[in-house]
Amino acid sequence: MSSISFKDNFTHIIGGQKVSSALTRDVINPATEEVVASVPVATKEQLDAAIDAAATAFPAWAATPLEQRQSLVEQVGILLNADANQFAEILVKEGGKTKSLADLEVGGTAAWMLAAKAQFLSDEIIIDTPDRRVVSHYVPLGVCAALTPWNFPLTLLIWKVVPALVTGNCLIVKPSPYAPLAAMKFVELAQRVLPPGVLSVLSGDDDLGPWISTHPRIARISLTGSLGAGRAIMKAGSATLKRLTLELSGNDPAIVLDDVDPKVIAPQIFWNALLNSGQICVALKRIYIHDKIYDAVRDELVAFAKTIRVGNGMDPETALGPVQNKDQFTKAKTFLEDCKRNGHTIALGGTVDESQKGYFIPVTIIDNPPDNSKVVREEPFAPILPLMRWSDEDDVIARANDSEYGLGATVWGNDLTRAQSIARRLEAGTVWINEAHQFHWDQPFGGFKLSGLGVEHSKYGLSSWTNIQTITLKKSKT
CATH class of the missing domain: 3.40.309.10 (Aldehyde Dehydrogenase; Chain A, domain 2)
Incomplete structure (x- = not known):
């Protein structure tokens, strides 16, 4: 297993730049109860800066051809594979995972990104006659946020990153404060490929989630977390009618x-x-x-x-x-x-x-x-x-x-x-x-009842990162 320094090595990424904060918090190794690393705690001003950077990047990113966006996402997956041992070590130390499970998580995350070309939405021709043509297509929402949990910091992050980016959105990531390290290093790694502002990460405390949920310039939130967190985000986001996907608790x-x-x-x-x-x-x-x-x-x-x-x-x-x-x-x-x-x-x-x-x-x-x-x-x-x-x-x-x-x-x-x-x-x-835990990017995943709202993966999950716009054309001259 490769060696990695955990000291003073984890920062926010805002507008493609590494940014720290005056306030920090410790990340604990659950197997030893020792401090693994310290991470900055984002301020409200830093959230505003990340939103500004995403909003600035959005027009050009949305206009980037789909194939190019997919290719850039795939390139990040290639970089992740090259640093797989370092990321696995982070997952073991911050998450308590076994090395074999950490290896599986890193490998699966990279594979999901390398399959970006299989994840896209096609325009739908509703009517095409000599008199009229009606086409529905998918328009990215803009600045979005991903709130991710501590149990699978990379897997559940990439389930949001890939669809958000291939559909043309810019994304701000808030990882769990219990296990933020792998997500922070992943977003840092992605800056080698992605334009500044397209993908940012903010490490925070209990204030950051509510700030994101109520911020008027964030169009959509995708959360994997507890039922309590889902209810809080749904309530806080109602004032600005945020689009939501909530993957919550289960008792399977x-x-x-x-x-x-x-x-x-x-x-x-x-x-x-x-x-x-x-x-x-x-x-x-x-x-x-x-x-x-x-x-x-x-x-x-x-x-x-x-x-x-x-x-x-x-x-x-x-x-x-x-x-x-x-x-x-x-x-x-x-x-x-x-x-x-x-x-x-x-x-x-x-x-x-x-x-x-x-x-x-x-x-x-x-x-x-x-x-x-x-x-x-x-x-x-x-x-x-x-x-x-x-x-x-x-x-x-x-x-x-x-x-x-x-x-x-x-x-x-x-x-x-x-x-x-x-x-x-x-x-x-x-x-x-006769199996469990089998997932695929073309296979819808979501919950009934209090287990969630909306789905991830497949064309249904992809479409949740967009507005559906219908354009009608009357062909006769006026």
Whole structure:
């Protein structure tokens, strides 16, 4: 792994220039609780400066031919690949990821950018007769903002950067204050290719999000974050009728049919539920296992989980790292405390080693808690997994749908006709069958109910970064 200096090396990027601030905040390594780096805290004046730079850059960028915009985005992806080891190291140190997962995130981010030529919107000819021609086309919105979370700082950033830029917008990025480093270095890297002002980044505190949400010169916000953050942005942005895409919380159910092999299914459930220590919006979070195989699947899951090493991601033997920050660590412990207080059966884990440095939650499997329990109703966002029994298909579908969230869901079974029938009845934006966490730039992704507003990816996600303008031409002379 390459070496990178974390001292005095992270700045805002405004108008293509590195800019600092008088006030700074520390970024903590969740595996060691040590300071990784300090980052500047943006002022309101610096937000105004970033907006000015984006507004100045916008006319020329919007007028740049699509193919050239796509090519420039691809070039940034090439640069990212060249610095992949450095970016992976940043992700490990600021996010607590394992090196293998960090490598996957960097590689996937670069691949998404290298596919920029596949992401475009074509004019739609509505009418073309001897008398009239009507064409709808897509006009970029202007200055936009991306608010990104701490669990996948590059993946969830690039889901916004690519569509924003290829559709001709200029973008201001606000990364999570818990994990801003990779995003800041990515935007700095992009300045080698992009015109000044097209892509900026501001590191901030709790004030920056509200300033962005209420700023009259920001046309659109794309957020990946919590339900609370989404509600706050929607309320604050209402005064200026901001365009919004909100990808919010989830509590994704998994339904396991009775025709699976417990030994085969257990590792798949484990990794799709607990990869990144369960800190994935669409991780499997409620596992409904058919009663006929429940005991066998539970026992295989416990046995498999015991083989998994939890520790510092810098150790190549580590398979799962810590949760990412102290607030999330504290929240996760409330789930363990609630399970113990209410007498839920804990098949594995459940006790935090308070003498250990780092925000480590042990892999915890809860054996058939009631449907109204905290661990079932709420999202732990930690390696805590409830398993529930089911025997009636209609009943388990109703239980799976009994949530205010509807981001993702999965069905696991060898009877594909039955699995597809169940999938169509689940209230979720994406339902995977015999897989999970599969994404593509041509595949719409968004949530039902309180899991979100709008979609990302595909022509639908791209169009959300634009106004649709219809031009009608009457061909007869006047």
